[in-house]
Amino acid sequence: MTERLHRDFLAITDFSRTELAYLFALAERMRAGHYREKPLAGKALAMIFMKASTRTRVSFEVGTWQLGGHALFLSPRDVQLGRGEPIADTARVLSRYVDGIMIRTFAHAEVEELAKFAGVPVINGLTDLSHPCQILADILTVRQHLGEITGKKVAWIGDGNNMANSWIEAAGVLGFELVLACPEGYDPDAGILAGAGEHARVVRDPAEAAKGAHVVNTDVWASMGQEEEQALREKAFAGYEVNAALMKQADKKAIFLHCLPAHRGEEVSAEVIDGPQSRVWDEAENRLHAQKAVMAVLMGGEQLR
Numbered sequence: 030m031t032e033r034l035h036r037d038f039l040a041i042t043d044f045s046r047t048e049l050a051y052l053f054a055l056a057e058r059m060r061a062g063h064y065r066e067k068p069l070a071g072k073a074l075a076m077i078f079m080k081a082s083t084r085t086r087v088s089f090e091v092g093t094w095q096l097g098g099h100a101l102f103l104s105p106r107d108v109q110l111g112r113g114e115p116i117a118d119t120a121r122v123l124s125r126y127v128d129g130i131m132i133r134t135f136a137h138a139e140v141e142e143l144a145k146f147a148g149v150p151v152i153n154g155l156t157d158l159s160h161p162c163q164i165l166a167d168i169l170t171v172r173q174h175l176g177e178i179t180g181k182k183v184a185w186i187g188d189g190n191n192m193a194n195s196w197i198e199a200a201g202v203l204g205f206e207l208v209l210a211c212p213e214g215y216d217p218d219a220g221i222l223a224g225a226g227e228h229a230r231v232v233r234d235p236a237e238a239a240k241g242a243h244v245v246n247t248d249v250w251a252s253m254g255q256e257e258e259q260a261l262r263e264k265a266f267a268g269y270e271v272n273a274a275l276m277k278q279a280d281k282k283a284i285f286l287h288c289l290p291a292h293r294g295e296e297v298s299a300e301v302i303d304g305p306q307s308r309v310w311d312e313a314e315n316r317l318h319a320q321k322a323v324m325a326v327l328m329g330g331e332q333l334r
């Protein structure tokens with residue numbers, strides 16, 4: 030095996046605290062329109078989507094184009110991966126054509142397998158385990174509205190899912206306080222939680238998590254692939270809706286985040302998501318800036334310093 034000269038983005042922990050600070054600064058320059066470089070000129074990104082997507086697909090495709098590159102949308106209906114071609118073979122073949130691979134799939138192990146055999150950077154566009162690109166965008170949104178995340182309290186209300194796991198990793202790397210309120214049986218990944226040490230903890234009471242929080246965050250109760258558990262989960266998550274009463278527990282200037290798509294009347298009330306504390310549209314926009322920064326670094330030779 031030759032030495033790997035590239036790096037992947039499979040988890041928030043793939044970047045150090047210092048690197049994340051540079052990454053956020055680069056994304057902010059991009060958002061402000063102060064970055065005119067085309068680091069992806071002549072380069073291509075393959076985007077494998079084994080699950081549906083609006084934001085991830087559009088922000089990666091537009092972002093690649095804005096950086097001078099070309100993105101290809103590959104769905105299982107069209108590529109041989111959907112007919113059982115091994116991931117390792119797909120990785121080796123795609124690496125002969127493209128300069129980076131973004132993948133959204135079910136099992137996290139598939140992304141790791143892809144990264145193991147690819148000769149180009151691999152970016153995790155969501156797995157059942159984690160959603161690191163979204164958390165970069167979420168933290169950019171916190172910075173945009175509240176400043177540095179260090180010293181802030183972040184509340185996670187609901188399922189200990191892929192989003193929750195990536196928030197926990199971020200708390201560990203960046204050192205802010207994260208309190209997750211999850212019903213019993215819906216805790217985040219135990220290993221990831223342990224990795225964040227004293228920065229992240231799980232409670233059962235949403236009000237305890239929200240108390241004094243600067244950021245209140247939630248996500249769907251049934252993630253992609255869990256559709257048949259919807260009714261069961263609606264019962265388990267009763268009392269976990271982020272509504273006006275819960276937001277009252279938080280800091281006066283608290284912002285509400287949701288990665289979207291959202292279900293009004295389930296995990297969040299319409300009053301909150303469409304209300305004055307909601308920053309979900311900025312959050313969605315920040316996907317574009319965050320991922321452009323990641324691609325510029327991983328695929329375009331941009332330095333994190």
Ligand code: CP
Nearest residue numbers: 082083084085288289
């Ligand atoms: N938040 C998010 O990842 O949205 P999509 O599923 O639309 O990509």
Ligand code: NVA
Nearest residue numbers: 190248252253288289
């Ligand atoms: N937890 C959700 C996030 C969607 C962006 C899911 O995995 O479906």
